[in-house]
Amino acid sequence: MTTTAPAATPPPAAPPSSAPAPGPDRPGFWRRFRDNRPAFVALVVLAVLVLASLAAPLIAPYAPEAIDVPRRLSLSTPDHWLGTDSLGRDTFTRLLYAGRVSLMAAALAVAIATAVGVPLGLLAGYVGGKVDWLLGRAGDVLMTFPAIILAIAIIAATGPGLQNAMVALGIVYAPRLFRVTRAATLQVRAETYVEASISIGTPAWKIIARRVLPNVASPVLVQVSVMLAAALLAEAALSLLGLGVVPPTASWGVMLGSGFKEIRSTPLLVFWPGVAIAVATLSFNLIGDGLRDALGRRIRKAAP
Amino acid sequence: MLGLLARRLAFTVPMLVVVSFCVFSLIVLVPGDPAVALAGENPDPEQIAAVRERLGLDDPFLVQFWHWFSGVLQGDLGQSLFSSQSVAAAVFSRLPATLSLALLSLAVALVLGVAVGVLAAMRPGTWIDRVATFAASLGVAVPYFWVGMILVLLFAINLTIFPAVGYVPLTENPLQWFLHLFLPATALGLAPAAVIARQTRAGMTGVLREDYVRTATAKGLPPARVVGQHALKNAAVPVVTAFGLEASRLIGGTVVIEQLFALPGLGNLAYTSVFARDFPMVQGVLLVVAALVLLINLLVDLSYGYFNPRIRQS
Amino acid sequence: MSAPATTSTLLGVSDLRVEFATDHGWSTVVAGTTFSVGEHEIVGLVGESGSGKTVTGLSVLGLLPRGVGRVASGSVTLGGRDLLGLSERELRSVRGNEVAMVFQEPMTSLNPAFRIGDQIAETVRLHRGGSRRAARDRAVEVLDLVGIPHARRRADDYPHEFSGGMRQRAMIAMAVSCEPSLLIADEPTTALDVTIQAQVLELLASMQAELGMSVLLVTHDLGVVAEVCERVVVMYAGQVVEQADVGELFDHPRHPYTEGLLAAMPQLGSRGHRLPSIPGRTPEPWAMPPGCRFAPRCEYALPACEEPPPLLTTRPDHLSRCLRHDELTLRGAR
Numbered sequence: 016m017t018t019t020a021p022a023a024t025p026p027p028a029a030p031p032s033s034a035p036a037p038g039p040d041r042p043g044f045w046r047r048f049r050d051n052r053p054a055f056v057a058l059v060v061l062a063v064l065v066l067a068s069l070a071a072p073l074i075a076p077y078a079p080e081a082i083d084v085p086r087r088l089s090l091s092t093p094d095h096w097l098g099t100d101s102l103g104r105d106t107f108t109r110l111l112y113a114g115r116v117s118l119m120a121a122a123l124a125v126a127i128a129t130a131v132g133v134p135l136g137l138l139a140g141y142v143g144g145k146v147d148w149l150l151g152r153a154g155d156v157l158m159t160f161p162a163i164i165l166a167i168a169i170i171a172a173t174g175p176g177l178q179n180a181m182v183a184l185g186i187v188y189a190p191r192l193f194r195v196t197r198a199a200t201l202q203v204r205a206e207t208y209v210e211a212s213i214s215i216g217t218p219a220w221k222i223i224a225r226r227v228l229p230n231v232a233s234p235v236l237v238q239v240s241v242m243l244a245a246a247l248l249a250e251a252a253l254s255l256l257g258l259g260v261v262p263p264t265a266s267w268g269v270m271l272g273s274g275f276k277e278i279r280s281t282p283l284l285v286f287w288p289g290v291a292i293a294v295a296t297l298s299f300n301l302i303g304d305g306l307r308d309a310l311g312r313r314i315r316k317a318a319p
Numbered sequence: 320m321l322g323l324l325a326r327r328l329a330f331t332v333p334m335l336v337v338v339s340f341c342v343f344s345l346i347v348l349v350p351g352d353p354a355v356a357l358a359g360e361n362p363d364p365e366q367i368a369a370v371r372e373r374l375g376l377d378d379p380f381l382v383q384f385w386h387w388f389s390g391v392l393q394g395d396l397g398q399s400l401f402s403s404q405s406v407a408a409a410v411f412s413r414l415p416a417t418l419s420l421a422l423l424s425l426a427v428a429l430v431l432g433v434a435v436g437v438l439a440a441m442r443p444g445t446w447i448d449r450v451a452t453f454a455a456s457l458g459v460a461v462p463y464f465w466v467g468m469i470l471v472l473l474f475a476i477n478l479t480i481f482p483a484v485g486y487v488p489l490t491e492n493p494l495q496w497f498l499h500l501f502l503p504a505t506a507l508g509l510a511p512a513a514v515i516a517r518q519t520r521a522g523m524t525g526v527l528r529e530d531y532v533r534t535a536t537a538k539g540l541p542p543a544r545v546v547g548q549h550a551l552k553n554a555a556v557p558v559v560t561a562f563g564l565e566a567s568r569l570i571g572g573t574v575v576i577e578q579l580f581a582l583p584g585l586g587n588l589a590y591t592s593v594f595a596r597d598f599p600m601v602q603g604v605l606l607v608v609a610a611l612v613l614l615i616n617l618l619v620d621l622s623y624g625y626f627n628p629r630i631r632q633s
Numbered sequence: 634m635s636a637p638a639t640t641s642t643l644l645g646v647s648d649l650r651v652e653f654a655t656d657h658g659w660s661t662v663v664a665g666t667t668f669s670v671g672e673h674e675i676v677g678l679v680g681e682s683g684s685g686k687t688v689t690g691l692s693v694l695g696l697l698p699r700g701v702g703r704v705a706s707g708s709v710t711l712g713g714r715d716l717l718g719l720s721e722r723e724l725r726s727v728r729g730n731e732v733a734m735v736f737q738e739p740m741t742s743l744n745p746a747f748r749i750g751d752q753i754a755e756t757v758r759l760h761r762g763g764s765r766r767a768a769r770d771r772a773v774e775v776l777d778l779v780g781i782p783h784a785r786r787r788a789d790d791y792p793h794e795f796s797g798g799m800r801q802r803a804m805i806a807m808a809v810s811c812e813p814s815l816l817i818a819d820e821p822t823t824a825l826d827v828t829i830q831a832q833v834l835e836l837l838a839s840m841q842a843e844l845g846m847s848v849l850l851v852t853h854d855l856g857v858v859a860e861v862c863e864r865v866v867v868m869y870a871g872q873v874v875e876q877a878d879v880g881e882l883f884d885h886p887r888h889p890y891t892e893g894l895l896a897a898m899p900q901l902g903s904r905g906h907r908l909p910s911i912p913g914r915t916p917e918p919w920a921m922p923p924g925c926r927f928a929p930r931c932e933y934a935l936p937a938c939e940e941p942p943p944l945l946t947t948r949p950d951h952l953s954r955c956l957r958h959d960e961l962t963l964r965g966a967r
Contacts, residue, residue: 053456156337159609159616161571164589171593171601172348248462252575255464256590275468275579282472289465297460530736531744537696537736538756538807539728552746626746628791 047309054305057298064295068114077105079112080263098283106270106287113265114291120181120259120266121246125239127185128192133235135189136196137223141204147197154190162187162245163252170258177266180259184249188242195238199231233310240303244296251292267292323624323631331617338609339391342602343384346374349598357400357598370400374599396603401595406603409588414607416486417573417584420507423500424569427508428515429562435512436519436558437546443524451516458513464575467506471579474502484581503580507572511565518561522554529553555626563619567612642710643847644670644693644815649707651688651697653918660918663688664871665707667944670815675841675848677858677879679894680868683915689868690817690851694732695724711815730760733808737820739800743792750776750788753807760811775806778843779836798829802836809840816841819851834860855898859883859966867891870915870926873944877951883966887953889931892963925956933961 049055067074098106139147157165162184169183170176203209209226253259254268255275262269267288274284349356354371362370370376375383390397396406439451475483481502487495526532527550535549536542574586581587585604592600624631651663663685670676680686691697693709693716709716711731719727728734736742744752753772754765761768769788776784779802792800801821808816818837822830838861841848850862858865858879865882867875867890875888886892893911913930916922922929924939931938937956947958955961 152337156334156341159334159338159567159612160605161567161608161612163571163574164586164605164608167574167589167593168342168345168601168605169348171589171596171598172345173350175593244460251462252464252572256575256578258593271465271468278468278472279476282476285465285468285472289462289468292465293457293461296462297456300456300460530738530741533696534734534736534742534804535744537694537728537734539725539730539759540755541725549744549747553744628746629793 044309048305051305051308053301054308057301057305060294061298061302064114064291064298065118067111068118071108071111071115074111077108079109079265080104098281106284109265109270110267110287110291113267113270113288114295116177116260116264116266117247117250117268117292118295120177120250121243123178124181124184124188124246124250125242127182128188128242129235129239131185132189132192133196133231136193137200137227137231139193140197140200141219141223141227143201143204150193151197154193157187157190160187162249166249166253167256167258170253175258175261177254177260177264180250180253181246184246184253188246191242192235192238195234196231199234200227203227203230233306237303237306237310240299240306244299244303247292247296247299324621327617327620331613334613335610336388338613339388339606340384342606342609343387345602345605346598347380353598357596373398373400391606396606397599399600400597406599409600410585410603410607413583413585413588415488416582417570417577417586419486419489419496419500420503420573420576420582420584421566421570423497423504424508424572425511425562425566427504428511428565428569431508432512432515433519433551433558436516437523437551439516439520440523440527441546448520451520455513455516455520458509458516461510463506463510463572464579466509467503467576467579470502470506486582486584499580500582503576503582507569507576511562511569514561514565515558518558519554522557523550526550526554552626556623559619559622559626563615566615570608570611641672642669643672643674643712644849645708645710646689646693647708647710649689649692649709650705651685651692651702652705653688653702654700655919657919659703659705661705661921662702662871662918663692664921666868666871666873668866668873668876670847670849672814673841673845673847674864675838675850675862677855677862677865678849678851678868679853679855679858679865681853681915683870684868685871686851686853686868687819690734690819690849693817693849694728694734695719695721696728696734726760729756729808729813730811731813732815732817733811733813735801735804735808735816735818735821737823739797739804739824742804743795743800745792748789748791749795749803753788753803753810756807757810771810772806775810776803778809779803779806779840781806797825798833801825801829801833805833805836805840809844809846812844813846815847815849817849817851820853821850822857823852823854830857831860837861855883855894855966867894870921871918872926872954873952874927874954875952876944881948881951885951886963886965887947887951887958887961888927888955889933889961889963890927892965893930895966896964898966925954933957 048058071079135150139150160168165187166180166183169186170179173179173183203226206226209222212222212226250259250266251268251271254266255272257272260266260269262273270288271285271292274281274288277284346353352367353374354367354376355362357374358366358370375386378386387397394407396410398405399409435451435455439448442448471483474481482499483502485499487499489496523546527546529550531553532545532550535545540549573584574589576582577584577586578590585608589601589604592598592604646669647667649663649666650661652659653662654660666685666689668676668678678686678689688697688702691702692704693711695716697703704717707717711727716724716727743749747755750769750772753775754768757763757768757771758765761771773784773788776788781787781799781802787795792803795803801824805821808818816837821837822833825833834857837848837850840846841861848861850858852858855865862879864878865876866873867882867888869890875882875886875891877887882891883895886895890911893909896909897911911930916926916929923941925931925934925942928934928938935957942954942956944952944954945958947953
């Protein structure tokens with residue numbers, strides 16, 4: 016896999032049925048990713064999860080808040096495939112709606128981390144010197160706090176709520192993206208063709224946009240995928256504690272938390288949201304592994 | 320070794336100061352007037368004034384920090400907003416439960432992770448390796464708090480082997496201490512075990528092919544010593560690095576696990592303080608946790624010197 | 634035993650067959666090797682890479698990589714005791730104790746994470762027991778023996794603080810620490826500078842004389858053999874092709890492959906000349922010629938060489954696996 020052809024630009028959104036990847040020696044990014052069976056299966060599973068969550072109003076058999084006290088805490092029945100909770104709400108329906116909240120929350124946290132970490136990483140890696148040192152130490156300091164505990168402390172100041180929780184997580188995760196971006200930037204910065212560009216007076220933003228960003232994209236993408244898994248877990252943990260999503264809105268974490276109260280009578284209530292979180296987390300991790308393998312060990316020369 | 324220690328301390332001590340500053344600065348995130356926000360629900364002017372007075376909110380920010388930090392240096396973390404308890408006393412009364420949980424979980428993680436990783440590395444490509452690799456992928460993804468719930472369901476509710484909740488201090492009854500912590504520690508330790516197993520497998524696969532491993536066998540050493548001593552020490556650095564990172568994450572996880580298993584630890588204190596908006600208490604917990612993480616990082620860095628003699632002398 | 638040993642036999646390798654797992658299934662890499670090493674004797678086991686000489690050395694101590702290599706048949710005896718039949722536990726008491734090994738790469742053969750003295754003392758304690766102190770004293774003693782200056786102090790060093798030559802000395806010290814009856818040295822000088830090579834060879838020879846052990850010196854370099862060995866076993870493509878005393882073999886080689894090896898040996902004073910080399914390369918284990926394995930590269934090959942030749946006694950104490958061993962006049966060392 017180390018034979019490097021002048022790699023074709025990977026078409027990340029290419030449909031699975033796309034023609035054989037271009038490039039005679041090294042198959043295209045999509046082909047390489049697809050040949051990684053666990054990663055590909057994970058992508059399909061995740062796509063199903065996301066689509067099902069988005070289409071919740073269309074496919075859910077009940078309204079998410081529809082209370083049916085007589086049939087509370089029921090097991091799997093023809094009416095309620097996955098049973099009902101302590102208020103008689105349909106578990107399947109709530110799983111779908113909760114998926115929206117959980118996945119959106121994770122995406123929000125990672126988006127914030129990206130928006131903060133990547134530009135600062137570019138800056139530190141490109142400018143170097145004192146700026147780099149200062150930003151690096153700031154990252155070290157943030158990394159000293161375990162993510163959940165720092166998030167809890169931030170929530171202690173700002174008050175509970177999904178938005179606050181996700182902003183907190185985003186801040187906590189930013190240093191990791193910062194490090195990845197900085198490392199990749201430093202690597203590109205040292206390339207001869209970049210040195211040459213700088214010496215003939217190409218403006219920094221042009222070099223960053225044309226040379227640096229394309230090479231930073233791969234490691235960032237891998238990190239984002241893995242981080243989505245972590246954010247999903249963290250959101251669930253915070254919501255479980257009542258510090259994230261506040262009931263009656265459901266997230267998978269909220270469902271776990273309320274289900275745990277009924278664990279002696281209806282263990283199924285903690286089973287399904289746990290499975291949902293585990294499947295989503297595993298998918299993100301496997302996709303991350305797949306991306307790493309498909310993108311790895313290759314410095315892509317950006318188009319001139 | 321002393322040189323290494325000095326170099327690491329020269330990094331750790333300033334970090335502690337900066338970390339303290341960050342912990343203290345969190346108060347600027349409180350929206351509006353902190354005194355109003357922190358004085359509880361429907362506060363009367365007197366309560367607000369008391370909070371303002373207690374936190375010294377009228378002073379310039381740096382002066383406030385200095386008051387707080389000079390206290391911290393003398394072991395005074397401040398006063399709870401809602402009880403007469405000192406933060407330091409509260410934090411230290413909660414420390415044993417959290418440390419017990421964390422250390423036991425880390426032991427689970429290290430023993431299980433290294434054992435599985437070594438086994439997989441010794442027989443690459445076999446079913447042992449494949450099962451271990453699969454279990455590790457799963458272990459990283461499955462939420463620890465969910466594992467905790469399932470363990471409670473299986474071993475505390477259905478089989479009643481272990482108690483579901485509660486904590487008994489080690490000094491009181493070591494057996495009960497262990498029984499009460501077994502399920503939470505297992506729940507918390509499995510994910511780091513998976514990470515450590517992956518790292519161990521990766522490191523050991525390479526090391527087991529090294530010439531000095533063959534030398535050790537040719538000397539007549541039994542396989543357990545060839546692998547457990549000669550190979551493992553050389554594969555240790557990335558494993559210990561992973562261990563350090565996981566330790567930090569695991570300490571975060573204690574907050575949730577302590578809630579599920581009703582353990583009176585630091586996480587539980589943080590949890591109740593957040594809902595009570597007892598800000599000095601939250602700061603105290605945060606500071607102690609950060610200090611713990613810095614201590615772990617320091618130990619990890621020092622261990623590099625033990626595992627790799629070249630680091631020691633550079 | 635087809636080679637009558639001049640002294641009583643210590644190591645007897647008889648019809649040894651070793652197979653390796655390859656992409657082509659289990660392939661035979663050592664095909665019926667027979668030779669012996671007498672007491673107090675230094676024997677060279679010579680061949681190009683791929684000849685099976687290293688594998689033969691590893692087989693003696695059961696050190697073939699697990700799941701990759703296996704002994705298919707044959708016997709290996711040490712002082713009359715069958716080593717291949719030993720249990721793993723019994724074998725461990727032979728390794729490092731009765732039979733010790735020195736490997737090719739001194740830079741990587743010592744464990745970088747442990748002190749040199751400790752690595753030697755570990756061997757001593759393993760086989761001889763005794764206190765840590767005594768083992769450590771023994772480690773210092775053998776380090777001193779192999780010529781490490783300030784041995785007591787240097788025993789506390791880690792391998793990265795030793796030069797390549799010193800590391801190989803340390804390896805030898807470790808090997809002789811339990812006074813083995815046989816030392817197998819696998820290309821002990823190949824990775825070293827020329828000047829250091831000579832010192833290490835000299836050390837091996839003096840250790841052998843001093844401790845009265847036998848040495849099986851595995852090498853591709855006939856020059857090394859000439860330096861220290863009494864007898865030579867030449868291997869090609871998994872078979873022994875010639876076996877004789879050093880003087881006899883160098884003066885009157887009886888196998889074309891040996892002639893080629895001798896011609897390729899650098900000579901003092903022959904600077905500037907291009908060394909002749911044997912054309913072609915060792916066949917892969919899964920694509921062995923059916924007859925004489927050297928025939929495709931042999932300038933003397935006849936149609937009769939399509940049949941596999943046996944190992945023939947050409948003169949007393951001189952064996953050759955060449956049909957034409959009697960009729961050819963081959964060039965010896967110049």
